Amino acid sequence: MTSSANSPVRFALGGLVTMAVAMGIGRFIFTPILPAMMTDLGLTPGDAGIIASANYVGYLIGAIIAGYGWASGIERPVVIVSLAASAALCLAMSLSDSILVFSILRFLAGVASAFMLVLAATIVFSHLAVAKRHDLQAMHFGGVxxxxxxxxxxxAASAASGFGWRQDWIGAAVLSVLGLLAVVWLLREGPVRTGADTKEPPVRWTPDFLKINIAYGVFGFGYIITATFIIAIVRSSNGGASMEALVWFVTGVAAAFSVWLWAPLLRRVGPFAVVALGMLVQAAGVAASVLLPPPVGPILGGILLGLTFIVITASGFQAGRALLPQSPRRVMAVMTAAFGIGQIIGPLVGGYLANITGNFTAATLAAAASLVIGAGFAFLSRR
Structure with missing residues (x-):
């Protein structure tokens, strides 16, 4: 299969839409919907943490499964089916009141989002490589x-119209279906085949590779506490629906442009320093979200979260591949596992601390402290 000369932007746009549905909606829309669910259903922060962690368990398992060769040749159909599943699971969330059912649905949504993430990247990046348009990877990641x-x-529009959290999930399903239709048109081909896959050597657990994995796991723990509860923090400070929407909106806008903004520094100092610096910047934002008064604290926290979490994720993989260049897929699988374990533990710990303290301050400051520690491991892992 060949990639036509005029297709790179189309593939990058297809990746953008896929990531928007898989991650921005299918995975992260739980964050702005969560406060209304907690109010209407009487969910505690601990309950919310359980539901959130179920999604991240699904993501971890899905990412590991997607890393095997079973989808070779059927990447595009699997992405399409996963998009449809994500839409259906959003709709199903509107029909339940049960923590157990919510957890099962979010687990399955995590699996679907991981399939889309891994396999869509396989399609998009192969065509961008043939066209020598690696710069367009930033457009793909901007979809989150x-x-x-x-x-x-x-x-925000749902709240302004007097609708509740059930209608929010229905709206998420509708947006996901629209995204599905766009991806069907934009990603009309599977990945470019460059020959038979070669067997990679096993991962060597050098001291530096161990350090970058510790940093990556700590990053998963630290960022996900704020990514899960930041809108609940705004709700607890009586920020109002407009402030909740604004905080999450600036988070998304910052994330959409973050890869472009960090690219010059990444070229200059390399991925290890970017991971370390990104974690320090994120730690400052995480702490600010509870230490500074609203609306300044949550808005600053949202902006710095958006500016860093995608960049740290992508740069972390680059750092791991730099340490073990002969095993890129195995490195990605190992680091995904480290990251996934961290983000599974994060909401559970955060929700538990919020339950016993009555607010999210202790949990958020613990997240900020962990990010500072992780930055140290990332910096020390460089050669």
Whole structure:
């Protein structure tokens, strides 16, 4: 299969829409919808943490499964089916009141989002490589932020119209279906085949590779506490629906442009320093979200969260591949597992701390402290 000369932007746009549905909506729309669910259903922060962690367990398992060769040749159909499943699971969330059912649905949504993330990247990046347009990868990753921003607009419009959280999930399903139709048109081909896959050597657990994995796991723990509860923090400070929407909107907009903004520094100092610096910047934002008064604290926290989490994720993989260049897929699988374990533990710990303290301050400051520690491991892992 060949990639036509005029297709790179189309593939990058297809990746953008896929990431918007998979991550911005299918995965992260839970954050702005969560406060209304907690109010209407009487969910505690601990309950919310359980539901959130179920999604991240699904993502971890899905990412590991997607990393095997079973989808070779059927990447595009699997992405399409996963998009449809994500839409159906959003709709199903509107029909339940049960923590157990919510957890199962979010687990399955996590699996679907991981399939889309891994397999859509396989399609898009192969065509961008043939066209020598690696710069367009930033457009692909920008879909996460675009989806987050779009989800904030959806939830705000729903609230302004007098609708509740059930209608929010229905709206998420509708947006996901529209995204599905766009992806069917934009990603009309599967990945470019460059020959038979070669067997990669096993991962070597060098001290530096161990350090970058510790940093990556700590990053998963630290960022996800704020990414899950930041809108609940705004709700607890009586910020109002407009402030909740604004905080999540600026998070998404910052995320959409973050890869472009960090690219010059990444070229200059390399991925290890970017991971370390990104974690320090994120730690400052995480702490600000509870230490500074609203609206300044949550808005600054949202902006710095958006500016860093995608960049740290992508740069972390680059750092791991730099340490073990002969095993890129195995490195991605191992680091995804480290990251996934961290973000599974994060909401559970955050929700538990919020339950016993009555607010999110202790949980958020613990997240900020962990990010500072992780930055140290990332910096020390460089050669």
């Amino acid at each position: 932020g675009a989806g987050i921003a779009l989800s904030s607009v959806l939830v």
